[in-house]
Amino acid sequence: MSTPVLPGPRLRQLPRTIKPLHRETSGSYLGRLAAANRISHQELSAHIQDPDRIHPGKLTTLHVIHCLSGHPVDRLLQSLPDLRTAELAARFTAQPFKPLPDKGxxxxxxxxxxxxxxxxxxxxxxxxxxxxxxxxxxxxxxxxxxxxLELRTVPEVIRAQRHHYNLVRRHGQPTVTYAMAEATDISFRWWDSDRFDRRWRDRMTALSGPKWHAFKDDIELVASTYPDIVALAGLFASPHLRFLPFTGKDRDLRRFIREVRERAATGYSLEAAGNRDPLIRWIEEEPSDRSLPFYPWRPPSRPAPEQVNIP
Structure with missing residues (x-):
């Protein structure tokens, strides 16, 4: 499909052009285009906004990049999704590209x-x-x-990314995002009290050596804790497993705790947990969370007790 002819360019093409990357942001591409021509991003912005060069009126970002780079509009829409609107995609492409959704x-x-x-x-x-x-x-x-961060010494972290993607494909992004937030909160509360932290500490040693130290937002610590959080999120994301503690059957509760032990908390037991344990608090509070407008699960039709008796 030939690109429709645009009005005469009101900006001249820069001497050097570069190809946009797949799904690159328009700001990133403009910055790289400026660097390729050995000018600063600020200088390029001033050039774009100069009223002596753009007359009359203001060009859209899509047409600015088209003029400066020399790339066809349809190719830019394909590569730079934040430029897409339904109207532009329908006008300039044979198979309209959808704008990126706000969420996800x-x-x-x-x-x-x-x-x-x-x-x-x-x-x-x-x-x-x-x-x-x-x-x-x-x-x-x-x-x-x-x-x-290079992850060759901790391959389980790389496997956790694949697991995370699989969870999203199986349960959907909103469900997994909610489950990841729950798993992160519970896991860090355990680790703050020095419980169930051996595996991520071993990963930290593999990444940073035996004398490592880290703050909560350090990239090494975030990566080291990721596999345990994803594993626990997989339990919370599954509708079947998530509601096991609320069937009123002891064997279902025992299976849920067994899943917790196998996934993220070796040695965990209800008897040793205590009332302030974050997982116990989650079990007590989860039924009331079902009334939240963004709660992504539909509870099973079988009756569930309002309160779960924790032995």
């Missing part, structure tokens, strides 16, 4: 090894599902602030 996606730095393989030495950002924490091709944890 986030922006993240691109793996630096992926960029190096493309001959790119600058940083870039792209849109990824919110469940993405690791570049599976290169086994690297991608931190929020550009810090990236």
């Amino acid at each position: 996606w986030t922006t993240q730095p691109v793996c630096t090894r992926c960029l190096a393989g493309l001959g790119i030495t600058t940083h870039a950002s792209h849109h990824v599902p919110v469940s993405t924490n690791i570049c599976l091709r290169h086994g690297r944890w991608i931190g929020r602030y550009g810090h990236q």
Whole structure:
């Protein structure tokens, strides 16, 4: 399909152009385009907004990038999803691309090894599902602030990313996001009291050596705790397993606790837990949480007691 002819460009194409990356953010692409032409992002922004160069009126970001880069509009819409609107996609593409939904996606730095393989030495950002924490091709944890971590010494962390993706495919993003928040809260409450923390401490040693120390938001600590959190989230995300403590049957409660032990808390028992244990609190409070508007499960039709008797 030929690209429709646009009005005469009101911005000249820059001397050097570069290809946009798959699902790259428009801001990232403009920054890389500026760097390729050895000008700052601020200088490029001033050039775009100069009223002597853009007349009359203001160009859309899509048309600005089209003029500066020389790439066809349909190719830009394919690569830079935050430029898409239903109207633009229908107008300029043979098979309209849907805009990214507001929920379920986030922006993240691109793996630096992926960029190096493309001959790119600058940083870039792209849109990824919110469940993405690791570049599976290169086994690297991608931190929020550009810090990236090699995971070759802890392959179980890489496997946890695949498990996370599988949970999303099976149960849906809203359900898994809710379950991950529950699992994170319970797990960190255990670890704050030095319980059930051997596995993630072993991973920290593998990543940072025997004399490691870390704060709660450090990338090494977040990566080390990820497998246990995903494993526990898998229990909470499953409608069948989630409601086992609430059937009124002792064997179902015992199976639920067995799943907790096998997934995330070796040695866990109800008898030793105590009333302040975060999992006990979760069991006590979960029935009332079902009234929350964003609660993603439909409780089973069989009657469930309002309160669970914990031995």
